[in-house]
Amino acid sequence: MNAFDAWSAGFVRRWHTHPQLCDTVDYNSGHQQRVALLMLSFKPYVSRDALVAAMLHDQGEVDAGDMAHPAKEKHPVIRGMLRDVEMESIANQGFDYPCLKPDELNLLTLCDWLDSYLWMLRHFPKYLRDEAWMHQRMAMSQLAEQVDCYHQFWRVVNKAASCLA
Numbered sequence: 001m002n003a004f005d006a007w008s009a010g011f012v013r014r015w016h017t018h019p020q021l022c023d024t025v026d027y028n029s030g031h032q033q034r035v036a037l038l039m040l041s042f043k044p045y046v047s048r049d050a051l052v053a054a055m056l057h058d059q060g061e062v063d064a065g066d067m068a069h070p071a072k073e074k075h076p077v078i079r080g081m082l083r084d085v086e087m088e089s090i091a092n093q094g095f096d097y098p099c100l101k102p103d104e105l106n107l108l109t110l111c112d113w114l115d116s117y118l119w120m121l122r123h124f125p126k127y128l129r130d131e132a133w134m135h136q137r138m139a140m141s142q143l144a145e146q147v148d149c150y151h152q153f154w155r156v157v158n159k160a161a162s163c164l165a
Helices: 005-009 028-042 048-056 068-072 076-090 101-123 125-129 131-146 150-162
Strands: none
Touching: 005 125, 028 048, 028 101, 028 150, 048 101, 068 076, 101 125, 101 150, 125 131, 131 150
C-alpha cells in the first residue's frame, strides 16, 4: 500500500469544469466521506465493501481527472477509458476496489449524486430549478425507491431545501 499517494489523492478538486461551482472548494476526500456517511444514514448495516467503495469511488481521479458527468454521458467510450485509468490508479495506491451487489451499487450511485445535489443547493441554490438538476433529482428519487430509502432520501432533500429559506 502506498499510504502517502492514497492520502494525497484526496486533494483532487471537484467542480473545476462547472462554471458556477468551480470556485467552491470541494476535495474528493470530503466528497467520498460524505457519500459514505449518506450511505450509512440510509442503510445503517450497509456492507463493509459498500463503504470501502464509497471511500474509494473517486480516488483514481488523481490520475484521470474529474470529468464532468454530462461529458461522461455523451461519450461512453471516453467514460470507459477513464474508468480503466481510475481503477489502475486505485490499485497502484494499494487498494482492491470491491465488487458490489446491484443494490449496493445503486445506493452508492444515489449517495454520490445526492452529495453533488446537496453541494449545489448549499453553494448555488438558484440552480434548484435548472432542468439538469431537476432531472438529477428525479433520477435520484427513482434510485431511492429501488434501494428502499425513498422517504429518507426526500427528508434529506426537503431539509436541505428548507435551509435555503
